[in-house]
Amino acid sequence: MSNSSSRTSSTVATALRVLGILSEHPEGIGVSEMSRQLGVGRSTAHMLLSTLLQQDFAFQDEESMYFLGLRAFEVGAAVPDVARFGGALLGPMRSLADLSGEAVSLAIPRNRDAIIVQRFETRHVLRMDIRVGTRMPLISCASGKVLLASMTEAEVDNLYPEEDLPEVTSLSVRSKTVLKSRILPEVRRQGYAVTEGEYAEGIDGVAAGITGSNGSLVAALSVAGPSSRFVIDQWVEPVLTAATAMTHLLSRNSG
Template sequence: MENVKTSRSVERALTILRTLAQEGGPLGISELARRTGCSKSTVHLSLQTMRAMKFVEQDPASGYYVLGLAAAQLGAAATDSSRLVEALSGPMHDLATLSAEAVSLGVRTGGEVTFVKRVETAHVLRTGIREGTSMPLHASACGKALLTGLTDDEIVRLFPDERIPYHARGTETTRADLLAEVREARRLGYATSHDEFVDGVSAAAAPVVIGGRVVAAVSIAGPTTRFRANLWTNELRRLVNDPALDADDDEGASA
């Protein structure tokens, strides 16, 4: 493990989850304590917390524990992201080479977009954005493309205040303006941003729709001084509308 500060309680909980996943069947507190090296009281407390959050379930007859619905949903989300990265990696590299700009794949994590794949060329403007970087949904083209998959009411719940945080000179700072942008993005099939999270960077992004729902977004970004979104929106929409993406999803569902 890297030499970074970590939470012991989170480490223990994740170790217990991993042990349950590796076992594939129910385990009791004593056996979990033996396998994880934690005390029985620590294991019991972790299990009660995870049970309340539906990450584990307890068999009322035996008292043993198995992975719960929330853990299954988390695993499914990770699998979906991996499939998307695999399916889109080649087309993203092609677009990055063609445009000489950065191309990224982002997924929604609460009120943020997290980039799970990023392709750069030698000509890309270095902004510190890399795989694993997160930024606010309202201050990025990728984030606004992801918001097209939500209803207006869902967006209002995500942004309960009319004023929304400022990040750079182009950030939309009212919910009304954000809603207007998202509605326009739904109509066009893509979203744009100009100096909204980082001054000097603009982008365009299109949502990836699989099974009728927005699951991710692909963006292309470059320096505001030279970036022209209209040059790449057709390429973006062609990339995310590849019928092979739905085919891959169907195969995953039937596997």
């Protein structure tokens, strides 16, 4: 009985590792690379992926690349709002990443944080460890400001009952009054948000919102890079264009 339990636990653990690896490769991953990362034979990796494919925890494109499937998002209580982010919806993100050469992320709100649910890495060295699952304070990142700007005043007050806001870096906003009276109105007026060293000093970014079929904001798309080479004004329009494309795709897929 103990041996059977051990084998079952090992199988489940390996399947969960496959899901984890898929989540770290929004651009897709092949059987050989999955085999290498798992440290198992190619046939074993193929069997695991095929099983996940049959259960809709993974999907495969025409180039035989595997992606995290919709079922994986559906059972993830932490990310219910992004169950439909995948497949064709990743196209605008990939295009923005290719165009900029910088890190492109998709985030959703959870309490006081923006959680990264999809990400394309920069072609350059970035002195930050950000990946799928990373939580970033809403008040300190461009995506977080976009998400906060979609909330009502009461919702913002509920998140931040005190006037003093938590310090993230020396450049992060520390006053709720400033956040509500200046920063969030500006985001609403512009349709995008920026961050300049507020999450990590020396890192700047731009973000725009993605709207669901019901007209409410469901996620924020961002691009970020070192301030030494990242020109914020240069990437406002590309981010807005990509976010609009994802909004249209999301609406079309919901119809």
